[in-house]
Amino acid sequence: MxxxxxxxxxxxVDMNEVKNAFNTANKELMNRYDLKGTKCEIELEDDHIMLTADDDFRLTQVFDILFSKLVKREVDARMIVKEDPQAAGGMTIKQKITFKQxxxxxxxxxxxxxxxxxxxxxxxxxxxxxxxxxxxxxxxxxxxxxxxxxxxxxxxxxxxxxx
Missing domain, CATH: 3.30.70.860 (Alpha-Beta Plaits)
Incomplete structure (x- = not known):
């Protein structure tokens, strides 16, 4: 003894849970009727997630989808850090989501x-x-x-x- x-x-943060939440959020994003035909997308990179959308309203919708999936996968909301949205090329807005470690x-x-x-x-x-x-x-x-x-x-x- x-x-x-x-x-x-x-x-x-458990990055496996982040990947699972990313995959389910991406599936929902592809199937959402109100987001079809838009430039909304979610990209998973090594230690952060990049959200892209046509405007602020759609960016908020994309974040809400991702956030709900992260919370369902038991990623604590206090670990999620939203950076300010940045204008990107092609009339889109990007926002970086990082995780406190x-x-x-x-x-x-x-x-x-x-x-x-x-x-x-x-x-x-x-x-x-x-x-x-x-x-x-x-x-x-x-x-x-x-x-x-x-x-x-x-x-x-x-x-x-x-x-």
Whole structure:
């Protein structure tokens, strides 16, 4: 049996879920009657999504389609970042959608302090853009997970490497 158990608290989006949401949004975009014959499209690139539309109204519709699919695939809305729309060639508008990755250093320190003040025997330490929580008791780690889930944080958190 391990002498100490641990897990990491991170803020990262599952790109497989983003790809699945992209595919279903693209299918809906192709089948929507009000968007047929328009220049509306969604492009998936390595770490972001590019939306293209004829005008602001259609761009909003395309984003709403994508956003609803992302939320259904359990991608946290706090991770989605919309950049300002840019004029593109051919009378179209483009908008870049990116995803927040990682916990900022100051936020990680604040989260680590909150965990230490929670009253469990769990220890927390900042490791880059993640917070490692360790304890001799699995029950304490479960309490920390529930405590962090109950916090109203301005960023989404995931729990990985539970050992």
């Amino acid at each position: 391990a002498s100490e158990f641990s897990f990491d608290i991170v803020s990262q 990682g916990i900022e250093q100051s936020q990680a320190k604040d989260l680590s302090k909150k965990i230490k003040d929670a009253g469990t025997s769990a220890k927390s330490q900042v490791q880059g853009d993640a917070v490692r929580v360790s304890s001799k008791s699995k029950d304490d780690l479960q309490k920390v997970i529930n405590y962090v889930k109950a916090l109203d944080l301005p960023y989404a958190v995931n729990f990985i490497n539970y050992r």
